[in-house]
Amino acid sequence: MNNKKKKKFNRYTGLLIIMIMIFSLLINEMVTLQMIHGEEYSARANVEFIKNIDYSAPRGEILDADGRVLATSLKSYNLIYVDTTESRKVLYQTIDEVRALLKNSGEDINDKFSLKTDPFRFEFGSEDPDFINKSELRWKKDRGINDYLFNTVLREETGKSKISELNEKETDRLDELILEFSPEETYFYLIEFYKLYDALSPSAEEKKLYDKMSGREIHEELLKKFDWQTIRAYLVIRDSIRMESYQGSKAVTLMSNMKEETAFTFLQQLSKLPGIDVETNPIRLYPYQATAAHVIGYLNPIPAGSQNSYMEKGYDISKDYIGVSGIESAYEDWLRGSKGVKTVEVDKNGRTISELFELGTYPGNNVQLTLDANLQYTAERVLSDLIYEYSQVNTVHRVVGYTQNSTNATRGAIVVMEADTGNILAMASNPSYDPNLFAVPGRLTSEMYKEFFTPDYKAYAEELIRKMNLRTTVNAKTGETRPAVPEDLFRFNADGTVSDFNDIYAKPLFNYATQGLIPSASTFKVITGLAALEEGVLTPNTLIRDDGAYTNDQVGNPITNDGGGAYGNINMAKALAKSSNVFFADVGYRLYKAKGLNAIAEWAWKLGMGYNPEEKPHSTTGLEINENISGNVYNHYSKVEITKRLFMFDVVAFLNAGKARNTGRSFAPIDIGVNRADEEKKALGKEKIKEAVRNAFDISIDDANNYVRQDYAEVVQSLRKAFEEYIAILPEEEANGLESSKFYAEQIAAKIVYDQTTEIISPRNVLNSSIGQGDNQTSLLQIANALATIVNGGTRYKTNLVQRITDTEGNVIQENEPVVLEETGIKESSVNALLNGLRASTLPGGGSYATLKDFPIATGGKTGTGTFKENQQELGRDAFGLYTAVAPIDDPEIVVAVVIYDVTRGAFVVPAALAVFEEYFEEKLKTEYPDYVRQYEYELPEPISSYEDKVEGDDTEADTAADEENETQP
Template sequence: MISEKKSKKVFNRYTALVIVSMVIFSALLIRLIFMQIIDSQYYKGLSNTDSIKGINQPGPRGDIVDRNGVVLATDKQSYVLTFMATEQSNLAFFNTMEKVIKILDDKKEKQSDSFPLKISPAFKFDFNTSDIKASQILELRFKKDRGLDELIFRDKAKTDTSYDVKSYKELSLKQQAKVDEALLKIDAEKTYKLLWDQYTKDYLDTKSKTFSQVIKNKILKYTLEEQRRFMLVKDALKMQSFSGYKPVAIANNIARETAFVFEEQLSNLPGVDISQQPIRTYPLGQLASAVIGNISRITSDNQEKYLELGYDVDTDLVGVAGIEGAFESRLRGTKGTTQVEVNKTGRIVKEKNRMEPYPGEKLQLTINSDIQAIAEKALDKAMVDLQKDPNKNEDVNTGNATRGAVVVLNANTGEVLAMVSKPGFDPNEFAVTGGLTPAQYKQYFAPDLEAFGNDFIDRMGLVGKNSGMSKQNILDDLFPVDKSTKVRIDAKDIVARPFFNYALNGAVPPGSTFKPVTAIAGLETGVITPYNIVNDQRFFIGDDGKPVWFPHDPPNGIVNMKEAIALSSNPYFMELGRKLRNANLATPKEDILAQFAWKLGLGAPQSVKSPGTGIEIKSESFGQVYNSTTLKNNYANIYWIKIADNLKVGKDKDYSKVFPILYLGTDANDNAAVIKIKASIKTTVQGIIKDGIMKDDTLRTLITNLVSADEKYKDRNFKKGDFDSIIVEINRIAKYTANNEINGGFNMYDASIGQGISAFTPLQMADYVATLVNGGNRYKVHVVNKITDADGTLLQEAKPEILSKTGFKQQNVDAVKEGMKGVTGEGGTAAYSFKNFSKYMVTGGKTGTATYNNDQKLMGRSPYAWFVGFAPFDKPEIAVAAVIYDGGYGSSSAPVVRAVYEAYFKDTLKQQGYVPEDDFVKEFYNK
């Protein structure tokens, strides 16, 4: 039988699918080859041209104006030169930047420079801080942001087997600490070279697309200064490389003419463009810089905080001081966004969609710019006069009267009418990134203390005053070299600091300006009446029966309280301090003065968690008056250091006995047990200082434990006599020196005349005077009057707010005021400055001469010159406080306050025919 095989189908649906798929993939492959190879340049250009990007436009900051609408801070449109990284612009980077830099230099424009790695006069990091720890943290952040930690890790991983991980992120905390340690050992010069190599490697690698022999030859020949100018742009590009499409600024706030020059040449400058952006400007320059503050770049340590708030940490500027800082969230504008098409060079060719930016809120301050200007000029003149004639008074040298402050308050509302801190600064210099010149940068952040110190020693004649000390010895004492940074520091607070707000943060002894408080305490407690007298023969008999002399004061003879204020009698008020201390009052004797000072805003009880005047600028310092708790704490800290220093060397320079060496200070090598024992010893010793109760058994146990736990003593054989001698030395200082001094009456007597540990800011002093004379209402101090949005809608308006009431009897306040009237009247300590003014207006005031310390002459320091006042006498409208550091006598500040009165009461005084004494006030009157 013949069997027939069924024929098999050759073509079916599966076969058809395979064939169709092959045809489609072949077509796609051919098209891909065509696009990638044959027409690659066409599509590459098309892709670049049609690229859609989103660009943010910064919203203008809100205006800051004075109480009369005078603009203190505003935004204006400015021209910004930018660079955008694309493949083409990167290829031409060095040629482009050479052209850009030449144009900038020809037009005398400044390249933006906020790069903290400096090369002139030497390689160094500068992070605008004198805090060593903060500087190290910022240095680590700087190096890590640029990948140097990864570099260290890879280098260590090659030779150190303990680095048993594949990436830096896997390192343990201990390993990371080692990397950090290694990072800090890379000095500024090495860091610079590493970064330059990093930013130029692609141009030097023959396999790189950016390689060119011509460019390579150029790169190898650039000077350090030229290198750094290229690096400014390259580094900015790297820092923004993770943030999407964002050009970096080459130069900010360039002139319109310069912008036009660049506009004409943009076709030859790949990646370069001109844009307009709002820039902060301060029309009145330095005026009220202590109040307004300034804006600055976001620092590395604050980036996380601002990122969470929606800031661009690479480009945004933020308020960092004064009103700009305190009201950052309200002054900050809302950003706009624009969608654009950009071409292959990164230049915008078409704008598509746009959401407009919106300005921040407008702040109207309580400041009167006219009064502010007069107060600033008056303080400047007073300081210049003191410097010109430094030996006018033979017992003081005012050659370094370079710092001071003035505060003017509305006595009945708490409004700040003027706040001056000198020297000031021009915030315009910081409104543009990289705006500082090298000279300005050095002046503000890195003064040459060696050169300043040598000149200061010569000017103040300190070699002759310090017998047995060479000029170098004096220099090392005044401006010692910090062991960790190898840089000199200002140990005696001699150098003027433009960014230190002396009005808000300069807490210093008030001197005799405190005497009205002592008088109030005496009257309110009934310890004295206005008519109690003291025979002032320019000395005070202490509790030990010995006289305390005031050789530069006149013998005032028999004086009552009012006369004692007018003549500033130290013996009278020290005697009053003794009466208060010995009175049988419910208040602890060392806290009697404090109870009255606190009511006037001069410090606060320890129970108050956040004391202050209420001013919106949150960086305020709030000084404290003499009181038992602060006294004990101060002594405990001071004498603990003395005890630890003595035990460290085994002797006291003022005491012949020798004792075993014991290390009680902090040591990086201490283990946890040693740290704990040392802390217990410190607590015990400070307890003895404060309470005067010896704790020999406790000390013996703790010192025995320390010797056993600390490796330093393993080869030493401590005997019972050794422990005994150490405890004797501790008790000698803690119990018999420090505690005896705490319980001595002289602390109270010094405090009664404004010396000792009391220290207040000019803002506090003006607040105290206002509270004293306005009927006893302590108002919340405020500097912001109202806030509106960009359209003028009122959002917030300040109203006078009473924080507390003194409750003083009016008759007692009137008696004190009469004494203060005598200060500016005939025969008073400020009579000379007010002799003509007092014919037109009666005022009250108080001079104050506050000693820096007992050795001030040897270090070129002079007393703080204070004057506080109020006007007019019958119905006070304003209260003023002025201080000049190293100003000599309080009367030196009196003309400053007089000028403020002349400005504030201008209309009233002019009607009476008053003629100001100073030319700058006369000019103001003739406006």
């Protein structure tokens, strides 16, 4: 009985006891969490992660010679988004609210997205096709388009399972497919790739349906709720988030350089905007806007093709800007500051809770230039005024026997430099631009981008044909004249790019002072005179008879004076004053007879006008910023290479045309042109013929000076062998009916030995060079430095734009002293003779007298009118106008060089030098010549201090509205 009453302890009882104990512990822990440590653990739960935040350092300032600030950095406000688990949940709602707040303040989200709509296109900030292709490839690969195309096309074609398994040819094929993948296809691919249907807040079942849709179909669904602009904004931000993920947990900049009041508005709304925050960041400001833009340069985002190298240097490729031209580029490492970093705790909405560590920024160093901002502004303004006058107002110019048209006188340059240091005091290039447009995302509107990088060349050509009243143009392919069409002024390529092969269009970002190559025209006569004096073929007092034309048995057609004048017996000084072609042609022939074909070139090289082609390519000026180092003065070596290069096109056309040399009788054509469809053996056979042609141009300077040609029989033999081998590998149907290899070899050999070589070894080349024509093509900077070298007594200095580099406290880190590149050894008597000639050209009867007659300080100068090509007007071009000048003539301080393209006459650009002289000698004129009235007086505008001030060419609110309208629907 007692056993029955005793409570039985079984497994259920034990389980009950254990459960009671567990629940007791849980209740105790919950009480501890909530009541005792509630606030502490709540804060910990709110921490999403610890992260490092990079802070950009201000770039160093760029100053003019007197300390005026030409480039500086300002504090600005950026709107950022931090991608976290919590903020991601409401991303699209947050974007909508952010855009609404920005719209209320007249601003919008940054749009650095290279894929544009209306029409669909890519914008990579360049006209260079190679750069564009490389950027497009990198951009698309970063977004997985290479994987997509491999999986959908090449996997089956090649049988390979990975991209890494592709061979070189297959890899090239993949790149071709990527480039063929259109902007429109890319847009809809990204709609699908980023699953933008999430903006519709779909259910799980709806997501399954969307996953089966194409990007275009998803887009149609999105359009039922959102407009094009909103969808694109979603795409831009989703893309930015993904690109940032490559660099770790970093913020995405939604808006740069916000207005201060806009920043405060967002700071008040942060609790309602998960992931959104406001940060300060330095931005670049150019207080004098377009002044010295081509010298200073501008900033741009890091291009896709260079991102890896800049990441290795510590740059943030998503938001850091780098100098891409001018001093900003050349002195990037000096100007760039040291970044700061903060280690912070971030809450679930991406905002900083606490700072754990901070390393401050350190500004970049300052670069002080040799430029005088007042002189620079004067040079730019007078150049702009002259270009306006001759392209818009005074455009038709009648000369004896012909009419010229300066409608396309839309570009030019001025260089002002110290004669005895190489320091550049002013360097103007027109057209110009305001670098502020590139300093902040969003300021460069679509219309501005088009003007800078993708202009409407066809519309421009049509307008130019109308303005110049062109009846005919030259067919670029055949060389034949036909009724005027735009396609003859520009080459419209099959890939959509345009080649401005006649250098017609005025390019705002191009520095015409350092990058343009121009004929030095009659300004080169000073160098011809120097060579003659130094080589002893004449003296300053030698008289040469100018009867209006020069010729002899070796030079062919007579060389005449411009306008048909004749000046009788004249010496060097009068020949320079009158710009006598006859005098200098005679001098050129004397030099040829005494020293050979390179007689003038060897002196030009001493002065930095090009260099001996047997040397490695190099700068002859030493300038810090980008320049064209391909300048050339006629010489035997370059003449051979130029003739050879041009003949390679001619020989292909000749063999295709099937018309024999001299007789014109028909023969069976043979094609040796490049054809991508050719099999390797056939392509190699063609190349062997071309190599034999190139080798046939092996003409030594000694043979050329002695008027000795190649051995015709030897040339025939080498060419015949190449033709035999090529014909032997041709299919029977192609080989049948061809002429013998001997026939083709003899035809080409005759053209080389009797036509091309005759041109190469002719002294006519020296005569053309003696008056600044022919193969003479140099930069304006080289022309200026050559004159400076002569007038300072023969010392060629390195040209210099930078005076010194200082730290933020003003301490000098580097001082640039004049650097001598070459002592030419010019005789003092030669210098004096040339100065007398330069002075004579500014006196009555001289080419610049009309403009400079009232200027009280004695100057010297030389005008030049340079032909572009014989049929230049049918190419939309006309003659260059040049002027080189020095002042004071009795003790030269500065040299000025001016060029305006297509202005037709050198005399038209002389006023630019006068304006420069009036500004440079301003104090001397006031004290010594108080009654002199300046003809040109320009006042440097007050600098802007912020982007709230009006920026040249900028109408941000209006342009933003226009862009919004343009992006609504393709």
